[in-house]
Amino acid sequence: MENNQKRIKLTSAELSYLWNTYLADSMSVCVFKYFLQHIEDVEIKTLLSHALDLSQQHLEIIRGIFTHEEIQVPEGFTEKDVHLNAKRLFSDVFYLKYLKHMSNGGLSVNGRILQHIYREDIRSFYSKCLTSSIELYNEVTQTLLEKGLDSRPPTIPYPKEIEYIHKQSFIWEALGKREALTGEEVNQLHFNIQTNHLGSALGKAFSQVTTSNKARNYFLRGSDIALKHVKVFSDYLQYNSLPIPMSFTHEVTDSDEAPFSDKLMMYHFGIMMYSGITNYGAAISASRRSDLVVDYSRLNAETLKFAEDGVNIMIENEWMEQPPLAIARKE
Known part of the structure; x- marks a missing residue:
């Protein structure tokens, strides 16, 4: 068989x-x-x-x-x-x-x-x-x-009785803001803060060692975007008096000697961007608050544009291999 x-x-x-x-x-x-x-x-x-x-x-x-x-x-x-x-x-x-x-x-x-x-x-x-x-x-x-190095998602109160939602304001904040986050929303915010901290740290590290000015500016821009996204997500947790995962950019040394080629670093940063896009999509599906959905959607659009700019840099430098393609019948 x-x-x-x-x-x-x-x-x-x-x-x-x-x-x-x-x-x-x-x-x-x-x-x-x-x-x-x-x-x-x-x-x-x-x-x-x-x-x-x-x-x-x-x-x-x-x-x-x-x-x-x-x-x-x-x-x-x-x-x-x-x-x-x-x-x-x-x-x-x-x-x-x-x-x-x-x-x-x-x-x-x-x-x-x-x-x-x-x-x-x-x-x-x-x-x-x-x-x-x-x-x-x-x-x-x-x-x-x-080793005491992981950051668990925050805990929330255990349900003590069955309750049903009676107001549409559970979703639409304009009709009466729901301050409390659901457990899924808390988890997604916590997770996406952590992934953006990794992106920011890698962006800083790669910007120190790359030999390409375009790549350096791209990595720095990516690091700044990641920190901006962290701020947006952290505000939700902070408003609800929930702990925020810490950055680990300080775990990057001051070395300016490149361990990887520019091609590898650009590819690595690219797959992280597309992973982030997938994560934001999952967060949208898990969120019931309309303000969260709006924020994830606009940040996802920003990430998509940023990822496209990275692809253009890779194509310009011939760092991107062509993937398997279907037959172009019209040609």
Whole structure:
């Protein structure tokens, strides 16, 4: 049965997801190899080594599938995109927080991908990717908690009785503002503050080491946008007397020696932007307050425009590989 499955051509979804996964994992291999050059904490080093091993396994499997199907393997990112002897740019704490967000992204992306996969061997691959993302996420979260470095979402009162909503003002604040946030709204605000803190920290770090003025301005602009979004989300929590996750930009050193190529840093920043767009979409669906929906929507539009500007910089410098395309019939 497996051999019969492998004779079935990959669907557009399967081909595209494998192609994108290859690029992302080839980037991760470069990033993790550099991180491992500057690591002191033994527990964090073990987690980084585990993450590196998973990414390398994924690359090997996808190369095998593409070779069997006679598909051109993308270049992705290689040894020329990482400078292992560059000075330390991040602290051990940053590495751990980075792993938390990357494994979180793996949960989201692999779960979404699986919904569109039909061929048995590809389903098996992404099922294993999801399982390994769950394992890594749990290991990283437990380590963060044990080290007192994770920021849990705030607690809210337990319901004591059944209540129904009687006024439309639960949604439309103009008819009578609902001050209290739902648990889902609190969680989404907390989560998106944390992800924007990571984006701001990476933007600051990459701006210090890039050799491209356009890329430097782009990273700085991205860092400023992330902090602006943090302010918007923090105001909601602060108004409700709820704690706000702290920034970790201070976990970036003052090094100006580039550990990665400009191509890799621009790609990395780009996938973070599109991850943020997905997160805001999820936040919109989880929000019942109209003011929250309006804020997430306008910030999402700003992120989309910013991501487009990044794509233009990559195209201008020939840093963007062309993904698999359908046939242009009119041409």
